[in-house]
Structures are given as C-alpha cells and as structure tokens.
Amino acid sequence: MGFLSPITALIAAGIAIPLLVSLYFLKLRRRQVMISSTLLWKKAIQDMQVNSPFQRLRKSLLLLLQLLILGALLFAMARPTLETVASPGQRVVIVIDHSASMNATDISPTRLDEAKEAAIELIDNLNAVGESDGSSEAAGGAMVVSFAQGARVRQSLSNDPAKLRDAVRRIEPTDQVSQLGPALNLIEPYIQAISDDESDKLVVYIISDGRVLGGGQTMSLAGAELRYIPIGGGPGGMAGAADPDNLGIISFSARRDFDKPEIVQVFARVANFGSKSVSANLTLTLDGQVSRVQPIKLQPAPPRTDSATPSTSTNHIASVQFDFVLPGSALVQLSHDYDDQLTSDNTVRLTLAPARRLRVLLVTRGNTFLAKGIQSAGVRQLSFMTPEKFEDQDPVSLRRGGWDAAGASGLAGEGFDVIVFDAYSPTTTPKVDSLYFASAPPIQAIKRIPSNEDDPASQRILTWERDHPLLRYVVLDDVILSQPGRLVVSSQATVMATGQSGPIMAEVVQDGVRHVVASFDILKSNWPIKVSFPVFLGNTVQTLGLGGLADDAGIAYRTGEIATIPMDTAGSLTYTGPVPLSVIRTQGTAVLPVFTRVGLYNADKKINPPFDRLGVNLLAPEESDIRTADILNVSSVAAGTTAKTSTFRREVWRWFIWAALAVMLIEWLIYTRRMHL
Amino acid sequence: MAETIAQADKLLTAEFMHQLDKLDVMSRKMLRGKTQGERRSKKKGQSVEFADYRSYVVGDDLRHIDWNLYARLDKLFLRLFMEEEDLSVSIVLDITKSMDFGEPNKLLYAKRVAAALGYIGLTHYNRVNLYTFADTITDMALGMRGRRPIPRMLKFLEGQQAIEGEHVSGNLASVCKRLAMIQRQPGVIILLSDFFDKGDMADALRYLGGDKHDVYTIQLLAPQEVDPAKGNILGDLRLRDIEDGDIAEVSVSPALLRRYKANLQAYCHHVREQCLKRGVAYMISETDVPFETLVLKYLRQRGLLG
Numbered sequence: 001m002g003f004l005s006p007i008t009a010l011i012a013a014g015i016a017i018p019l020l021v022s023l024y025f026l027k028l029r030r031r032q033v034m035i036s037s038t039l040l041w042k043k044a045i046q047d048m049q050v051n052s053p054f055q056r057l058r059k060s061l062l063l064l065l066q067l068l069i070l071g072a073l074l075f076a077m078a079r080p081t082l083e084t085v086a087s088p089g090q091r092v093v094i095v096i097d098h099s100a101s102m103n104a105t106d107i108s109p110t111r112l113d114e115a116k117e118a119a120i121e122l123i124d125n126l127n128a129v130g131e132s133d134g135s136s137e138a139a140g141g142a143m144v145v146s147f148a149q150g151a152r153v154r155q156s157l158s159n160d161p162a163k164l165r166d167a168v169r170r171i172e173p174t175d176q177v178s179q180l181g182p183a184l185n186l187i188e189p190y191i192q193a194i195s196d197d198e199s200d201k202l203v204v205y206i207i208s209d210g211r212v213l214g215g216g217q218t219m220s221l222a223g224a225e226l227r228y229i230p231i232g233g234g235p236g237g238m239a240g241a242a243d244p245d246n247l248g249i250i251s252f253s254a255r256r257d258f259d260k261p262e263i264v265q266v267f268a269r270v271a272n273f274g275s276k277s278v279s280a281n282l283t284l285t286l287d288g289q290v291s292r293v294q295p296i297k298l299q300p301a302p303p304r305t306d307s308a309t310p311s312t313s314t315n316h317i318a319s320v321q322f323d324f325v326l327p328g329s330a331l332v333q334l335s336h337d338y339d340d341q342l343t344s345d346n347t348v349r350l351t352l353a354p355a356r357r358l359r360v361l362l363v364t365r366g367n368t369f370l371a372k373g374i375q376s377a378g379v380r381q382l383s384f385m386t387p388e389k390f391e392d393q394d395p396v397s398l399r400r401g402g403w404d405a406a407g408a409s410g411l412a413g414e415g416f417d418v419i420v421f422d423a424y425s426p427t428t429t430p431k432v433d434s435l436y437f438a439s440a441p442p443i444q445a446i447k448r449i450p451s452n453e454d455d456p457a458s459q460r461i462l463t464w465e466r467d468h469p470l471l472r473y474v475v476l477d478d479v480i481l482s483q484p485g486r487l488v489v490s491s492q493a494t495v496m497a498t499g500q501s502g503p504i505m506a507e508v509v510q511d512g513v514r515h516v517v518a519s520f521d522i523l524k525s526n527w528p529i530k531v532s533f534p535v536f537l538g539n540t541v542q543t544l545g546l547g548g549l550a551d552d553a554g555i556a557y558r559t560g561e562i563a564t565i566p567m568d569t570a571g572s573l574t575y576t577g578p579v580p581l582s583v584i585r586t587q588g589t590a591v592l593p594v595f596t597r598v599g600l601y602n603a604d605k606k607i608n609p610p611f612d613r614l615g616v617n618l619l620a621p622e623e624s625d626i627r628t629a630d631i632l633n634v635s636s637v638a639a640g641t642t643a644k645t646s647t648f649r650r651e652v653w654r655w656f657i658w659a660a661l662a663v664m665l666i667e668w669l670i671y672t673r674r675m676h677l
Numbered sequence: 678m679a680e681t682i683a684q685a686d687k688l689l690t691a692e693f694m695h696q697l698d699k700l701d702v703m704s705r706k707m708l709r710g711k712t713q714g715e716r717r718s719k720k721k722g723q724s725v726e727f728a729d730y731r732s733y734v735v736g737d738d739l740r741h742i743d744w745n746l747y748a749r750l751d752k753l754f755l756r757l758f759m760e761e762e763d764l765s766v767s768i769v770l771d772i773t774k775s776m777d778f779g780e781p782n783k784l785l786y787a788k789r790v791a792a793a794l795g796y797i798g799l800t801h802y803n804r805v806n807l808y809t810f811a812d813t814i815t816d817m818a819l820g821m822r823g824r825r826p827i828p829r830m831l832k833f834l835e836g837q838q839a840i841e842g843e844h845v846s847g848n849l850a851s852v853c854k855r856l857a858m859i860q861r862q863p864g865v866i867i868l869l870s871d872f873f874d875k876g877d878m879a880d881a882l883r884y885l886g887g888d889k890h891d892v893y894t895i896q897l898l899a900p901q902e903v904d905p906a907k908g909n910i911l912g913d914l915r916l917r918d919i920e921d922g923d924i925a926e927v928s929v930s931p932a933l934l935r936r937y938k939a940n941l942q943a944y945c946h947h948v949r950e951q952c953l954k955r956g957v958a959y960m961i962s963e964t965d966v967p968f969e970t971l972v973l974k975y976l977r978q979r980g981l982l983g
Contacts (some may be wrong), residue, residue, distance in 0.1 A: 022953070030914050030915035031911060031912065032914070032915045032916075032917055033908075033911070033914050033915070033916055033918050034778075035778075035902075035905075035908075035910070035916050035917070035918065035919065036775040036778040036871065036902060036918075036919055037871075037873035037918055037919075037920065038917075038918040038920075038925040039873055039875055039944075040924045040937055040944060041916055041927060042923075042925050043923045044927075045925060045927055045933075047936050047940070518691055549698075
C-alpha cells in the first residue's frame with residue numbers, strides 16, 4: 001500500500017489527535033448526585049486509579065473508538081493506494097465461461113460465482129483506471145460475453161460499471177459443454193472495429209476453468225491481447241481451492257437386440273476425475289423402480305496431458321452393461337451415489353422406446369435383389385405392390401399409425417414405416433420416408449434426369465459422403481453403373497454420392513418426410529452383388545424407419561442439442577423440467593429450444609412415448625473432468641496465467657471513510673447503551 | 678426528611694406494642710443494677726428466692742437468723758436470699774446527615790428500632806437512657822423507668838432530626854468517649870448507626886469495650902448504598918458527600934460498581950471484626966427489611982431480645 005499525500009495527513013494528524021485527547025479531558029460535564037458518604041467511592045476510585053489522567057484514557061473505550069475514527073479519516077486523507085492488475089489498454093472484453101464444469105463446488109458456492117466475482121473485480125479496477133485519469137470517459141469501457149456451447153454478448157462495450165456488473169450478475173449457470181471458438185468469433189468484429197477506430201489494444205480476459213472443447217487447439221484472435229484467469233482447483237487452479245473430486249457418467253446408451261427386440265442392453269461408462277480412488281454404487285432404475293445396483297471401484301485419474309499425447313491409462317474409467325427384458329417404453333435412469341463436486345453428471349437418463357420392427361412396402365414390377373436385400377435388413381414385414389396398385393391406395397393410410405406402445409408382439413396398425421420405389425416415380429408424394437431407385441418424388445427440391453444416349457455406357461461413382469449415416473461402412477468404389485442418369489438438387493438437398501455426370505444419390509427432407517433418391521437402376525449395375533448393397537439397405541431402412549432409434553433403443557439428448565418432437569395434434573406443447581420449455585407445433589413436428597440444463601423434461605399433454613419424457617444428459621468427459629487447466633491455447637501464443645500484466649495504483653480512500661462511518665455507528669451505540677444502562 | 682416528620686407519630690403502633698410486651702432486653706452479662714428490679718443481681722438481697730447460709734456476725738439483721746437451725750445446732754446462721762435489680766438500657770442513635778438518606782429512610786428506621794427497644798426496656802422496669810449524636814452527643818433522655826415515661830420517650834425520638842450543617846460530620850470516637858463518661862452505670866448499650874465514619878472505628882469502640890457494658894451495634898444501610906444502580910448512580914457523576922460536602926468525581930462503569938460493592942463488603946467486615954474484637958455484638962440490616970421483622974425476628978435471634 002502506498003500513499004499519494006502522506007504529508008497532508010501527517011500535519012492533520014499532528015493537529016487533530018492532541019485536540020481530540022484534550023477535548024476528551026475537557027468534555028465531561030458531570031451530574032451532581034448527593035450520597036450518604038463518599039468514603040467507599042473514594043476508596044473504589046483509588047483502587048481503579050481512575051483519577052490518574054492516563055489511566056482514565058486507557059480505560060476509555062469511547063476515546064479509543066474516536067481515535068479509530070480519526071485514524072481512518074486521516075488514512076483516507078493520505079489517499080492510500082493499492083496495486084491492482086489492470087489493463088494498460090483502455091478497452092476490455094470479459095469472457096465468462098458458464099458451462100457445466102463451472103457449476104463445480106470445489107470453490108464455495110460455485111466456480112461460476114467465483115468467476116463473476118473476478119469479473120466484477122476487473123470492472124471495479126477498470127472504473128478506477130477512469131478515476132485516476134480524472135474522467136470516467138477515459139476508462140474506454142468493457143464488454144461482457146458469456147459462453148458455453150454458444151456465446152452471447154451480455155453487455156456491449158459500455159462505460160457504465162453498474163450496467164457491466166449487472167450483466168455479469170445476470171449470467172446464469174448451464175449444463176452445456178463449453179466451446180471457446182464461438183465466443184472468439186463473436187468478439188472478433190468488435191476487435192476489428194476498435195483497432196480501426198483507435199490505436200488502443202483490446203484486452204480479452206477469459207475467465208474459465210479451462211475445460212473448453214478445442215482448448216488444446218489453437219484458435220486465432222488477432223489484434224487482441226488474451227489473458228486467462230483460471231477458476232477452480234487443480235494443478236493449474238487457484239490457491240486455496242479444494243482438490244477437484246468428480247465421478248462422472250461419461251457415456252450412456254441403450255440398444256435392443258436385433259433378433260429379440262424385447263431384450264434391452266444398457267451401456268455406460270463411468271470415469272473418476274479425482275486424485276484419489278473412488279468406490280461407489282451404480283443404481284439403474286426403470287420408471288423409478290430400482291432394477292440393478294452395481295458397485296464400482298475406480299483408480300485416480302492420471303495427470304492431465306496435452307491433447308497431442310492423450311493418456312492411455314483407463315484405470316479410472318469403468319464400463320458397465322446391464323441386460324434386461326422390457327418390450328415397452330420406460331424411463332431408464334442410471335446414477336451413482338458418490339458425493340462429488342459436480343452433480344450434473346451424477347445421473348443420466350433416457351426414455352426407452354417400445355420395441356418394434358419395421359414394415360416396409362416395396363413398389364416394384366419385380367426386383368428380387370431389392371426384395372432380398374430389404375428382408376435381410378431386419379424388417380418384420382415386407383409388402384409388395386405394383387405401381388398401379390400403389391396409385392390406388394389412400395396416401396394417408398400408407399402412413400403407419402404412430403408408435404405402438406404395446407410392445408413387439410402387438411404390432412398392429414396399418415401403413416408402413418418405409419416405402420421403397422423401384423424404377424417408379426409416384427404421382428403424389430407419400431407421407432412416409434421413402435427410398436427411390438431410378439425414380440424421384442414429385443417435389444421441386446430434387447429432379448432425376450435420365451442418361452442421354454451418348455453418355456458413357458458404364459460409369460463409376462466418383463465420390464460419396466463416408467460420414468453420412470446411410471453410407472456408413474459402405475464402399476462404392478467398385479460399383480459400376482450403366483446409364484445412371486443424374487440428379488438436379490436444390491440447396492435443401494444433401495448430395496450423398498456423385499457420379500461422372502453429376503450427383504447420383506441425394507437426400508432431401510420435405511414437410512418432415514425424408515426422401516433418399518438414387519438416380520440409377522440397381523438392375524443396371526453390379527451393386528446388388530457387392531457387400532455394400534445390403535449394408536446400404538440396412539442403414540437406409542433402419543434410419544428411415546426408426547429415425548434416431550436406429551442405433552439407440554431410447555431417446556436421450558445432451559445439453560446444447562435441439563429436440564424435434566413428432567406431434568399429431570396442433571397447438572402448443574410445454575415441457576416441465578429444470579427449465580420449462582414450450583414450443584408451438586409446426587408442420588407435424590415441434591422443435592424445442594436448446595437444452596441448457598440436464599434433467600428430465602415431462603410433456604404437459606399426452607404424447608406418444610418416448611417423446612413424453614425427454615432425458616437430457618451432460619455426457620461430456622471434457623466437462624466432467626473438472627481439474628482446472630493451467631493454460632489455454634488461443635492464437636499462436638498460449639494464454640497462460642503468467643501472461644504479462646501491468647500494475648496500477650488504485651485509490652482506496654473510500655474504504656477508510658466507510659470504516660470511519662462504521663466505527664462511528666458502533667461508538668454511538670456504546671454511548672447510548674452506557675447512558676441507559 | 679418530610680417523611681420522617683409525617684410518620685413520626687407512627688413510630689410504634691398499638692398492635693406492635695402489644696407484640697413487644699412479651700419481649701425483654703437480655704444482657705449477656707450479669708450487670709449490677711441501681712435499684713431493685715426484675716433482674717437477678719450478683720448481690721444477695723431481699724427476694725424470696727433462697728440463695729445460701731452464712732455464719733452470723735455482729736450487726737446482722739436478726740430477722741434473717743434461721744432459728745430452726747439454731748435449735749438443732751446451737752449455732753447462729755443467717756439465711757441469704759437472691760437480689761433482683763433493674764438493668765440499664767442505653768440506646769444511642771446516630772442522627773448525622775448520612776442517616777437521613779435512602780429509601781426507606783435510615784433515620785426513621787433507626788428511630789423506630791430505638792422506640793421499640795426503649796418500649797421493651799420500659800415495660801420491664803429497666804432504666805432506659807436515650808442518646809443522640811452527630812459529631813458529639815447532641816441530646817439525651819435519661820433515667821426513664823416503668824411505663825409512665827413511654828410517651829416522653831416517643832416524643833423525644835419523634836423530635837430528633839438529622840443535624841444540619843455543612844461541617845457536622847460524625848465522629849464516633851469522641852461520641853463513644855463522651856458516652857463512657859456519662860454512662861457510668863453498667864448496662865446494655867445499643868448503638869444504631871450506619872458507621873460511615875471517616876475516623877478510626879477501633880479507637881471508638883475502645884471506650885465501650887470491657888466488662889462494664891454489654892454493647893450491641895446495629896449497622897443500618899439503605900438499599901441504594903448496597904446497590905448504587907438502584908439510586909440512579911450511572912454515567913459520569915460528581916458525587917457529593919451529604920455530611921461534609923466532600924466531592925468524588927466518578928465515571929461509573931460496571932467495573933467501578935463491582936469495586937464499590939467489594940469495598941462496601943470489606944468495610945462492613947472491618948466494622949464487624951472490630952466489634953467482635955472488643956466483645957461487641959454486631960448486626961447489620963438493610964432498611965428495606967421491615968423493622969418489625971428486624972425487632973421480632975433478627976434481634977431475638979441475636980440474643981438482644983428474649
């Protein structure tokens with residue numbers, strides 16, 4: 001601590017303190033009281049030695065308090081200063097992480113609260129910069145940005161510390177993963193604007209625990225100085241924080257057996273991110289009833305390493321599997337009973353969909369390869385229709401009547417899950433997900449152009465989207481097509497494969513119905529005899545027929561995802577849960593807002609399972625690992641805690657004025673109490 | 678003081694006097710009386726109670742010769758009888774200004790006790806003497822005996838007021854010296870005071886000690902003296918001694934109050950020690966104790982009354 005004007009204060013002290021003490025001697029105006037004898041009082045006074053002036057001062061609490069008040073005022077007069085870390089530049093961006101890991105309680109009450117405190121302290125310091133320069137304008141202002149899965153500007157560049165503090169306080173916790181990229185992209189235009197505007201350098205403070213997706217990768221942010229303020233315990237964390245201790249469920253899924261769909265297998269992985277061994281019990285519940293309890297014991301997590309050399313040790317991770325028979329729908333919940341510092345990954349849940357197998361309609365004039373291929377894809381029933389018969393059908397009756405809650409055996413209901421058109425383009429667009437070979441639906445988004453006579457007799461497929469769900473494990477480089485034709489697709493469509501004359505496979509979603517179109521006739525190719533053919537049909541029929549349930553037997557979401565709910569009835573839909581969600585139905589589906597908190601969301605009206613109960617989980621190892629990172633790689637230089645800082649002398653005379661007022665209040669209380677003892 | 682005057686006629690009520698009739702002043706010593714009374718004396722004398730025989734010597738009263746014994750032994754023996762004499766009861770009342778203090782007032786309280794003791798003494802044909810003192814003995818009523826002087830005694834007491842005057846402070850030593858000179862007749866001396874005397878207590882009691890008198894001291898304290906908080910002694914005060922105008926400036930704090938109480942206790946203990954050293958019976962009472970209780974219960978327990 002230093003002083004700006006110590007001489008003035010010393011002179012004032014030289015005058016005021018003796019004055020106060022002498023006033024104290026003079027000030028007493030005693031009330032006269034007659035007593036029977038002063039004999040005993042004099043003796044008592046002698047004992048107490050109150051008559052001695054310095055003894056009296058020693059015993060006088062009031063004088064002591066008055067001296068304290070005077071001392072505080074004199075201190076204030078000396079203009080004490082504290083050295084604080086502040087921005088040498090004038091403008092500051094405060095980026096606060098409010099992802100799931102920031103809810104860890106290794107710092108009381110949570111890391112997010114600590115981060116907010118740190119941000120407010122920064123804002124106070126900025127304010128002080130302005131004061132020291134003599135004008136509030138000189139502070140240049142600050143901007144507040146919060147980020148988790150996405151980033152949001154909470155307060156644009158402002159000079160008003162009250163607004164900035166308020167913006168910081170309004171940042172609410174989420175259970176999303178954190179991605180720094182969007183935040184940096186968000187503030188980049190501001191940096192450009194400022195660097196065009198002035199020569200000042202912008203300082204970006206990232207207040208986070210460093211558990212950031214892509215934190216290991218370098219992200220660029222030119223023209224700004226980045227500083228990382230780590231929050232939380234761990235090797236790179238704050239002094240005094242508790243050692244991070246978290247046991248998290250990092251993956252969770254359920255599958256139904258391919259042949260016996262009533263058999264359900266639930267898989268989960270549990271990881272210990274603490275520094276000590278952990279024993280816990282995993283509890284699996286079905287609709288609230290405890291089904292299984294399994295004890296686990298996990299080793300401490302290995303020290304964190306850079307992403308370039310990931311740790312190979314897996315002793316801190318346990319994989320568990322639960323098998324049970326359940327044909328219907330149920331809420332499956334898995335939780336552990338270990339008392340750790342992050343609660344959002346302690347329980348995961350998913351809604352198990354009823355077991356079902358597919359009904360597929362093949363509209364063809366005869367195609368054995370296709371029929372065999374579809375049958376091998378695990379369908380319950382394959383129906384055949386000629387194009388003429390198909391045209392006679394009521395398009396509404398073709399649609400399967402929703403999910404069957406009764407289970408696998410009672411697959412009642414008319415209609416089909418998937419329709420496969422073989423070399424026939426229907427005149428009306430069916431309301432069922434469809435696969436087209438050498439044909440196309442009558443929609444604008446996609447058109448099939450047949451091959452010209454002068455096109456090459458045989459073509460190969462040049463490229464295909466290996467990451468597309470329908471083309472997983474599908475290799476098309478040995479497929480030879482004869483007169484494949486080509487597709488003309490709009491921007492809504494996704495091209496899946498491209499031949500020599502253009503796109504030959506594409507997917508388009510219109511009015512909630514998926515259409516997968518291949519421009520070629522499989523009978524004019526060698527594809528049916530290749531291994532990739534049944535694999536493609538299996539992928540396509542399962543994905544089209546079951547949607548998201550093709551891989552998973554249940555529905556569960558992660559925070560940051562968006563849920564699309566199929567609805568038959570019109571009107572609004574509300575889910576109650578950790579955060580209420582509501583949406584107005586559009587075109588047969590309702591799209592819910594992004595999930596921010598984990599938990600179970602229940603629909604307010606009758607909806608077919610599994611969409612009546614939506615489980616939202618964290619399932620992010622990066623977030624469950626709450627050990628604070630000591631370095632954040634952003635731009636070409638790492639934003640470490642050791643980043644160069646400059647100090648600034650901040651005046652703190654206000655504190656002493658407040659202290660003087662507080663002591664004055666105490667003095668008044670003691671005085672009144674003494675007078676009315 | 679106003680209260681003292683207003684209630685003077687109520688020093689003793691008829692009902693209370695009736696209760697006092699059953700009591701008598703007791704002496705721990707067998708003291709010589711002046712005239713015949715109701716109390717057994719060391720002397721042999723005229724009562725009907727036989728005491729002893731002794732041989733006849735010339736000059737003895739022939740009426741006391743036991744003629745039956747002469748017939749049997751042919752020797753002259755004289756029959757001796759117990760003598761009964763009166764008892765001198767001296768009540769010494771402190772009327773310094775320090776006594777005119779407190780609620781209930783110490784002087785009024787003392788006057789009531791004195792009236793009760795005097796009444797008891799008179800009803801049993803004891804010789805009752807009343808003295809009042811401040812810096813010296815200021816007034817006295819001597820030689821009262823029998824029921825007749827009861828109104829005189831009460832009037833005497835009622836007329837006693839605290840001595841006014843800036844420099845009239847108690848001087849117990851000179852009072853005791855003077856009392857010893859006046860009160861030559863052995864007897865019971867009852868000293869009623871607050872003993873707030875700035876002189877030496879031991880020096881004062883020296884004059885009354887010894888076998889001649891049976892001395893009782895009753896120290897009276899007002900509740901406000903025992904606990905100054907009851908007397909609104911709080912804050913920064915200038916305390917003025919009611920007797921000698923002495924000033925003590927105090928800032929009353931809980932610590933000072935504790936110290937005062939400790940001092941008071943030590944002082945009372947000192948007075949008691951000095952009394953016991955001289956064979957003087959010592960009693961202490963606060964004036965909020967009903968004086969009837971003091972007379973009928975505590976004084977009997979301490980043996981002054983019986």
